[in-house]
Amino acid sequence: MSSPTVSHKPWQSGDHEKNTAVSTKVEGRGLTRGQRRTVTFYLFISPWLLGFIFLTTIPMLLGFLTSFTNYEGLSIANLRFVGLTNYVRAFTADPEVGFSLGRTLLWGLFNLPTWLILSFAMALILNQNVRGQGFFRTLYYLPSVVPVVAAITAWKVILDKNAGWLNGIIDLFIPGTAIGWLSDYAMPGMTMIAVWTGLGTAMVIFLAGLQNIPDELVEAARIDGANSFQIFRYITLPLMTPVIFLQLVMGLIGVFQQLNLPLVLTQVGISTGAVPPRQIYLYMIHVYRQIFISSRWGYGIALLWLLFIGVFVLTLIVFWTEKYWVYSDRPEEGR
Amino acid sequence: MDYALRARLAKRFYRFLSYTLLIGVAIIIIMPLAAMATTSIKQMSEYNVWPINILPRVPQWSNYAAVFEMAPYLKVALRTAALGIIVTIIVTASSSLIGFAFARYPVKGSKPLFFIVVGLMIIPYIVVLIPQFVMYSRLHLTNTYWPWIFGAIAGNSFYIFLFRQFFLSFPRELEDAAEVDGAGPFRIFWQIFLPNAKPVIAAVMIFAFSYIWGDYMTPLILLNDDKTLLSVKIATSYSNPQGVWLITIALAANLIYMLPLVIVFFLAQKHILKGVVTSGLKG
Numbered sequence: 001m002s003s004p005t006v007s008h009k010p011w012q013s014g015d016h017e018k019n020t021a022v023s024t025k026v027e028g029r030g031l032t033r034g035q036r037r038t039v040t041f042y043l044f045i046s047p048w049l050l051g052f053i054f055l056t057t058i059p060m061l062l063g064f065l066t067s068f069t070n071y072e073g074l075s076i077a078n079l080r081f082v083g084l085t086n087y088v089r090a091f092t093a094d095p096e097v098g099f100s101l102g103r104t105l106l107w108g109l110f111n112l113p114t115w116l117i118l119s120f121a122m123a124l125i126l127n128q129n130v131r132g133q134g135f136f137r138t139l140y141y142l143p144s145v146v147p148v149v150a151a152i153t154a155w156k157v158i159l160d161k162n163a164g165w166l167n168g169i170i171d172l173f174i175p176g177t178a179i180g181w182l183s184d185y186a187m188p189g190m191t192m193i194a195v196w197t198g199l200g201t202a203m204v205i206f207l208a209g210l211q212n213i214p215d216e217l218v219e220a221a222r223i224d225g226a227n228s229f230q231i232f233r234y235i236t237l238p239l240m241t242p243v244i245f246l247q248l249v250m251g252l253i254g255v256f257q258q259l260n261l262p263l264v265l266t267q268v269g270i271s272t273g274a275v276p277p278r279q280i281y282l283y284m285i286h287v288y289r290q291i292f293i294s295s296r297w298g299y300g301i302a303l304l305w306l307l308f309i310g311v312f313v314l315t316l317i318v319f320w321t322e323k324y325w326v327y328s329d330r331p332e333e334g335r
Numbered sequence: 336m337d338y339a340l341r342a343r344l345a346k347r348f349y350r351f352l353s354y355t356l357l358i359g360v361a362i363i364i365i366m367p368l369a370a371m372a373t374t375s376i377k378q379m380s381e382y383n384v385w386p387i388n389i390l391p392r393v394p395q396w397s398n399y400a401a402v403f404e405m406a407p408y409l410k411v412a413l414r415t416a417a418l419g420i421i422v423t424i425i426v427t428a429s430s431s432l433i434g435f436a437f438a439r440y441p442v443k444g445s446k447p448l449f450f451i452v453v454g455l456m457i458i459p460y461i462v463v464l465i466p467q468f469v470m471y472s473r474l475h476l477t478n479t480y481w482p483w484i485f486g487a488i489a490g491n492s493f494y495i496f497l498f499r500q501f502f503l504s505f506p507r508e509l510e511d512a513a514e515v516d517g518a519g520p521f522r523i524f525w526q527i528f529l530p531n532a533k534p535v536i537a538a539v540m541i542f543a544f545s546y547i548w549g550d551y552m553t554p555l556i557l558l559n560d561d562k563t564l565l566s567v568k569i570a571t572s573y574s575n576p577q578g579v580w581l582i583t584i585a586l587a588a589n590l591i592y593m594l595p596l597v598i599v600f601f602l603a604q605k606h607i608l609k610g611v612v613t614s615g616l617k618g
Contacts, residue, residue, distance in 0.1 A: 048490045058470070125356060142600065143364060148551055155367050163383045168387045256459065
């Protein structure tokens with residue numbers, strides 16, 4: 001086994017080693033030890049198990065039941081079972097659902113590629129022998145620790161239509177610029193904020209992935225006469241696909257549940273009831289407004305379930321594509 | 336010769352391109368923070384001037400005093416910090432114990448359960464939070480901090496995952512020797528595993544505290560204004576009596592608000608980045 005993929009080997013081998021260790025020990029000392037270990041395991045994870053039952057499963061089931069009612073949030077006096085009405089309404093009677101879903105897809109189209117490509121590119125650059133590698137890595141990660149409210153307040157100074165720095169810079173080249181980065185062009189505006197906050201995390205992960213690529217592999221290719229582009233295309237990129245894949249999956253889920261950014265962007269300094277600009281009226285914003293502004297709890301939670309199912313199916317589809325483009329070094333597939 | 340020259344020129348070009356990109360992105364990263372800092376010491380009337388003056392004519396340090404005068408900043412900050420510390424301690428304790436169990440007790444059922452732990456990371460947070468809110472409101476637990484405590488006791492998928500990964504790498508002999516000496520499972524966890532897990536403990540504590548400190552959605556949904564946390568308080572304060580938002584003072588407030596997290600990041604960068612990498616490479 002010359003595989004130098006250090007990162008996840010210890011975990012796999014550790015698992016196997018322990019499995020066999022347990023079964024031999026059990027034979028040696030009788031069953032009680034195995035039983036004791038089982039009891040200990042379930043005792044130790046019981047906080048999580050209770051949380052999983054009472055804080056995740058039961059609320060979600062209650063939510064599922066609620067989605068078939070006209071629940072309005074406060075009293076249950078005139079709670080009625082309304083069957084599939086809420087779900088039917090989502091598909092037939094509420095044009096905002098389709099609209100906000102479209103905005104969300106557009107948001108993904110703006111945000112995901114920009115974020116993934118930029119963070120990957122910066123990781124590639126930093127992985128070379130550049131001066132100040134540590135400095136740039138620290139600097140790029142810095143926005144990730146800035147809380148969302150602070151990040152958005154800061155970006156309001158940059159993106160403001162009349163007094164923003166970005167329009168100020170563009171104005172130097174095209175006088176008279178007044179682009180509404182927070183209103184009519186809120187989609188690119190919000191993308192800038194999202195990429196700014198998310199760049200560091202993905203880049204640090206990509207950088208670590210790049211550093212796990214064995215030098216011998218690159219050296220061997222170079223001796224065989226491969227140029228930099230070929231090394232990137234046939235060694236770096238394939239070996240990085242598992243890391244890219246995971247970031248893509250998490251990013252995709254993030255796209256559909258994006259609520260924080262448009263909400264804070266709308267609420268900071270204005271009011272908690274303000275309506276976000278149409279540009280960034282995302283699906284979750286619509287859900288949020290149904291529940292907390294219009295008190296349509298049953299309907300809002302039905303929309304949440306539709307989102308959950310949609311994201312689940314999408315994740316399955318992405319996992320299905322995995323075997324076509326993601327490199328795998330699992331031993332059972334033959335090496 | 337000609338080939339070598341061309342290769343050298345290409346290399347030079349790559350270098351130039353690399354540094355241009357590095358510095359360009361660095362400027363984009365710094366710009367909002369710089370704008371935040373300089374605008375936080377401007378007068379409100381200076382904020383709207385065009386063309387923009389990057390620096391204020393006279394630094395308005397009084398903006399920083401106004402942060403504490405215009406809103407009960409200190410009170411809410413202390414409240415948020417207290418909740419953050421309590422939740423951090425509980426969630427670190429529970430997640431480390433749960434992670435330990437998953438790492439060292441591969442008994443029947445542990446694999447599928449761990450699959451659920453990881454799978455929960457994929458469920459959109461909001462899909463759980465809103466039904467939770469319905470439940471808490473029926474139990475009359477909204478506008479209290481109990482939801483945070485309950486959540487902390489149950490542990491957190493991400494932190495459990497980090498601890499499990501770390502504890503997996505410990506040699507078996509360590510455990511066996513302690514067991515021969517008569518140490519029970521909890522003592523092995525408490526006296527052998529935990530003291531050797533300081534880097535992960537540090538990372539998890541920082542992640543947990545930063546999360547509570549920065550989280551906007553949960554306090555917005557669960558708490559009223561009288562009990563709310565700093566993120567919501569800052570976002571909704573600092574307007575003058577006419578209802579005009581004083582962004583210069585809000586920026587000063589936000590700088591003070593984010594400062595603890597930035598300082599901790601510089602102090603514990605190594606542990607934080609290691610935690611981030613673990614989540615991204617081994618998931």
